[in-house]
Amino acid sequence: MSPVSSLSTVVATLRAAGCVFAEDEADLLVSAARTPEELTLMVERRARGLPLEHVLGWAEFCGLRIDVDPGVFVPRRRTEFLVRQAVALAHGHARDVPVVVVDLCCGSGAMGAALAAALPPGRVEVHAVDIDPAAVRCARRNLAAVSGHVHEGDLYGPLPAVLRGRVDLLVASPPYVPTEAIRLLPAEARVHEPMVALDGGADGLDVVRRVARAAPLWLAPGGHLLVETSRRQAPGTAEAVARAGLDARTADCEELGASVVIGTMPAAPVVAGPRV
Structure with missing residues (x-):
């Protein structure tokens, strides 16, 4: 993947990968990434189908930010x-x-x-x-x-x-x-x-x-x-x-x-x- 340079590029990449909430996910990924290189890697992992929570390293649950490592069950909203x-x-x-x-x-x-x-x-x-x-x-x-x-x-x-x-x-x-x-x-x-x-x-x-x-x-x-x-x-x-x-x-x-x-x-x- 070419380096990600803008929010619109992230949205387009996620949408092409089939992410239903591409805009919301893009906002989270852009906020979480510390460098353009890290953002590119995170977007690539999400586009490959890794759960968003595993890419971010956390899930929101009952108003808390819960750490979620790769391979660990993601807490559901329900x-x-x-x-x-x-x-x-x-x-x-x-x-x-x-x-x-x-x-x-x-x-x-x-x-x-x-x-x-x-x-x-x-x-x-x-x-x-x-x-x-x-x-x-x-x-x-x-x-x-x-x-x-x-x-x-x-x-x-x-x-x-x-x-x-x-x-x-x-x-x-x-x-x-x-x-x-x-x-x-x-x-x-x-x-x-x-x-x-x-x-x-x-x-x-x-x-x-x-x-x-x-x-x-x-x-x-x-x-x-x-x-x-x-x-x-x-x-x-x-x-x-x-x-x-x-x-x-x-x-x-x-x-x-x-x-x-x-x-x-x-x-x-x-x-x-x-x-x-």
């Missing part, structure tokens, strides 16, 4: 709906101790960072887990400012045992795309994001079921599990959450095209005192 639902539930916890949050399949750690930013300082303890080492490295940077704990491993496996029965908000954006549907995804996701963050097995619910099945071991009485899913997968996700013994409901957002299944752990039974 996931902001799950965060809003979780924040509303967290405000219902009238207590002086911090709200304990666990972000499973955390990717870049965007949900944990957004929840920490939305709650009063000192009122949240964040743990995040991912099986992908690249995602773990990225999440550690994004959660460092809120003293978040990031664990590498498979779902609940690496979590400290002391968290059992203490988690107030268990949030998860697990892979939920059926294996056969992976080929239908946009190339940006299919080629440049980790398959472990996309492939949910034959019916898309393999990881979802595992998340739901073990959730009651970790949730505090009255705690909540929030699982991002698709509109099509929501009934199966809700069924998995209900089978785990949680009270399940589904929340949808038409604007963002988002669906979240929310499971609530039954409150601890009230033990009657001795009769007098």
Whole structure:
């Protein structure tokens, strides 16, 4: 590619590459580049199909700038709906101790960072887990400012045992795309994001079921599990959450095209005192 010399050249190059929002992307790339040579390289990478967030090195999520390294799952705008639902539930916890949050399949750690930013300082303890080492490295940077704990491993496996029965908000954006549907995804996701963050097995619910099945071991009485899913997968996700013994409901957002299944752990039974 010849050196990029103007904003109009960037727009034209991106538009020719099929970028739908070429003007907006061009503004971001021009603002991010420190030299003309760097801008040329960034435009070339985007024109080759690399996700914009990987080119920039960050994604905007819930008003935050989240670091996103190449090969790490890019946080989606629709996931902001799950965060809003979780924040509303967290405000219902009238207590002086911090709200304990666990972000499973955390990717870049965007949900944990957004929840920490939305709650009063000192009122949240964040743990995040991912099986992908690249995602773990990225999440550690994004959660460092809120003293978040990031664990590498498979779902609940690496979590400290002391968290059992203490988690107030268990949030998860697990892979939920059926294996056969992976080929239908946009190339940006299919080629440049980790398959472990996309492939949910034959019916898309393999990881979802595992998340739901073990959730009651970790949730505090009255705690909540929030699982991002698709509109099509929501009934199966809700069924998995209900089978785990949680009270399940589904929340949808038409604007963002988002669906979240929310499971609530039954409150601890009230033990009657001795009769007098």
